[in-house]
Amino acid sequence: MFNSKIAGIGMYVPEQVVTNNDLLQYMETSDEWIQERTGIKERRYAHRTEETTTTMAVEASRIAIERAGLQPTDIDFIVFATLSPDYYFPGCGVLLQRAMKMKEIGALDVRNQCSGFVYALSVADQFIKTGMYKNILVVGSEKHSFGLDFSTRGRNVSVIFGDGAGAVVLQPTEETGRGILSTHLHSDGESAEILAMYNPGTHANHWTNEPVADFDEAEIGEMFFSHAMVDKAQVFPNMDGQAVFKKAVVKFPEVINESLTANGLTPADINLLVPHQANLRIAQFVQQKLKLRDDQVFNNIQKYGNTTAASIPIALCEAWEAGKVKDGDVVCLAAFGSGFTWASALIKW
DSSP: OOEEEEEEEEEEOOSEEEETGGGGGTSSOOHHHHHHHHOOOEEEEOOTTTOOHHHHHHHHHHHHHHHTTOOGGGOOEEEEEOSSOSSSSSOHHHHHHHHTTOOSOEEEEEOOGGGHHHHHHHHHHHHHHHTSOSOEEEEEEEOOGGGOOOSGGGHHHHTTBOOEEEEEEEEEEOSTTOEEEEEEEEEOGGGGGGEEOOSSOSSTTTTSSSOGGGSOHHHHHTSSSOHHHHHTTOSSOEEOHHHHHHHHHHHHHHHHHHHHHHTTOOGGGOSEEEEOOSOHHHHHHHHHHHTOOGGGBOOOHHHHOBOGGGHHHHHHHHHHHTTOSOTTOEEEEEEEETTTEEEEEEEEO
């Protein structure tokens, strides 16, 4: 049994910077309102037609692969986490494999939203541990900007999200007590609709108060996607922010402590916590709950907003590039998001 280590890491964010004040042309809001509730000052938006979830992933992956001392043809498996794929199907994994001219390797797509990267990392870790693969590319990439409701009606969601990609190369290591020490995955679907994008989908109004029997055959045929859905703004993400916050501030500390307990450590042993960049207020609450110093927590949501599956690898890469992650450091990754799903990974760098 091998442990797996992060051998290379990379990130990509689009050039276009969108400040809180830039959003005033679309909706009634203010820089103060957004910062007070989320901590976000600006975010990046991908080019509308020239950049996709996959093209951003390619940029991040090239850097990660190069830093690992490899070529794209050395990668033997891909795990790609995203909620904003280029197509409804096929997934982005095969598109990345094609774009980077890799061998005919396996490509797995992970749909765990904000927890997606940690879930993907855990999956890759198991493949490394069993010896099945030796160079796994793990990617988180999102292009949210093309699917948000840029109106006052949708501001509670739209001001939060940004675009970007992050990637790591996972390899086996024979060093005892190094690399990924453990991963911990959880879910609770009881309140799945609190944070969700319902349409297009195959639920046929299962989650509404209108029984299917009340619709005629033509309407039922349009339930996957229809003009009415567009007209009624039913094709955008929905979120009960307060409900998400209440759940997140409980599950975040729980899953972090779970990883520490599993390895005989305490919060004081963490050199750096890299939380999913959902909301700066959540991260600050978790930091206070665990009694962590400012230098033990890395946040960059102020610059990039919530990039969902991409947020942890982007933050981890930026922290590493800034010298905040050093050889031998104990690094904890933790996420909570739609589903609800939550997860953590503890790493000895």
